[in-house]
Amino acid sequence: MRQEHLEAAVPVGADPRRYARVLAQAHEAALSGARPPTAPRPVIGASWQRMRLLGLDPDHGRDDPPLPEAELEARRRGSGLADALPILRGGLISVAEEAAHIMVVVDGDARVLWRDGSAAVRHRADRLGFTEGASWHENRVGTNAIGTALVARRPMQVYSAEHYVRSHHAWTCAAAPLHDPRDGRLLGVVDLSGPAATVHASTLALVDAVARLAESQLRNAHLAELERLRAATLPALAKVDGRALVTDEHGWVAAVSGLAPVDRVTLPAGCGAGQAWLPAFGTCRLEPVPGGWLVRLAERDEGEPVPTTAVLDVRSPRECVLTVTGESGAWSYRLSPRHAEMLYVLARHRDGRSAAELALDLFGDPERTVTVRAEMSRLRRRLGGILARRPYRFADDIDVVFQQPDEPDLVLPHSTAPAIRGRG
Structure with missing residues (x-):
């Protein structure tokens, strides 16, 4: 469950119009390199710094035409968000219409998939290019609640001149990320946007609450899929001699035989039938079943192949991955933001922490x-012998390789950890 502190864009008790003028002064100072009269919020200041590093035009952003209709429809179908759409609409559209806002749902690439709400605000959004199929990524339109929430991996409210591009200063936006419960993948963002004068501290809490409900719906749908997989494969599992389990395509366990219950196993990258090495169980044999895999566990062999190289890839702010290779092949594990931070620190401290x-x-x-x-x-349950303890560290016989951006500010930009932001 998410535990973020929801930080409103306008300080409690502040007059929004007066605060917008303060933000405008801070924005202009930041662009000119002068010392701002008031520092922006850290998450906004970090985003402005990324925009300066990218050389983004603060007046117009970067042109990016909307997707053709056929590609937009394909993205909608493949987004994983269609099942959540009824809850998002049910929780937010009526509020959007009454409060002169629009509700926007984007995918993990910040492409606008759906847009509903106030007709008048939709027309204003059209003039800004805020339409279905448009990219609302930071590197296209600068600091904004949608694009910055995708980078910061947390709910965001952005008000007036907190937007990097000046043409967006007349807007206020509140956005919350949406995750796939099966693998933690960031599916996209749901957002409420409207004229800056409509800013309200409770908007962000509302958007985040509805996003959590939508994720719960996706989680319930996944549990139902696992139950169907369990029912369909129990007869086959009962005939297996020795230890075995059935997983879905993401490694979530539907049923086990001959071993203690486990929630999830890490499957190899490009999973296929045949022998594979799994971090939690060692050498196994994978056999396809409808909707997943039958995993037969071999008896442990002290001489079985072990992983030799771990590649920690943090080049993308959206998806950090640990890829482990050895004599028996390779597998990849998509990291949560917290786990990416922890492995980054451990990779920097090979003697352990x-x-x-x-x-x-x-x-x-x-x-x-x-x-x-x-x-x-x-x-350690996911990665098995890759990690050791007392102290916590990568195993001594693992060669750890980094793949990261050249600019320190672009390394895990969601992170506020002192060891990553240069304060530890």
């Missing part, structure tokens, strides 16, 4: 060891 040191690295507080131990336990 204690729970207190990791807590200081990640939170600036050495007392938060309970959180660190819980997350490391989850990681």
Whole structure:
């Protein structure tokens, strides 16, 4: 469950119009390189810095024509968001119409898939190019609630001159990310946008609450799929000699035989039938079943192949991946933002970190060891012998390779961890 602090764009008790003027002064100072009279919120300041590094035009952004209708329809079908759309519409459209807003749903590439709400605001959005098929990525339209939420991986409200591109200063937006419960993949964002004068502190909380309901709907649909897979494969599983389990295509376990229950296993990249090495179980044999895999566990062999190289790829702010290779092949594990931070720190400290040191690295507080131990336990269940403990570290015989952006500010841009942002 998400635990983010929802930070409103306008400070409590501040007059929105007066605060918009303060933001405009800070924006102009930031663009000119002068010292701003008031510093923007850290998440906004970090986004402005990324835009300056990209050389984005603060007056017009970067032109990017909307998708053709056929491609837009294909993206809608493949987005994974269609099942969540009724809840998003049911929770937000009436509010959008009454509050002079529009509801916008974008995919993980920040392409606008659906747009509903106030007709008058839709017309204003048309003039801005904020239409179905348009890209609302930071690198196209600058700092905005949609694109910045995709990078920061958290709910965002952006008001007036917090937008990097000046033509967006007349707007206020509140957006919350939507994740796939099967693999944690960031599916996209749901957003409420409207004239800046309509800004309200409760908008962000509403959007985030509806996004959580939509994710719950996706989670329930996934649980129903697992139950159908379990019912369909139990007869075949009952005939298997030895230890075995049935998973869906994402590694979620529907049923087990001969071993303790487990929620999920990490499957190889490009999973196919035949022998494979799984972090939690070692050498296994995978056999396809409708909707997933029958995984037969081999008896443990002290001489079985072990992984030799781990590639930590944090080049994309949307998707950080750990790829492990060895004699038995390769597999990839998509990392959550927190797990990406932890592995980044461990890769930088090959001699290891204690729970207190990791807590200081990640939170600036050495007392938060309970959180660190819980997350490391989850990681070690997924990654098996890749990680060692006492202290926490990559196993000594693993060669760790980094793939990261050249600019430090673009490394895990969602992160506020002191060890990553250069404060630890």
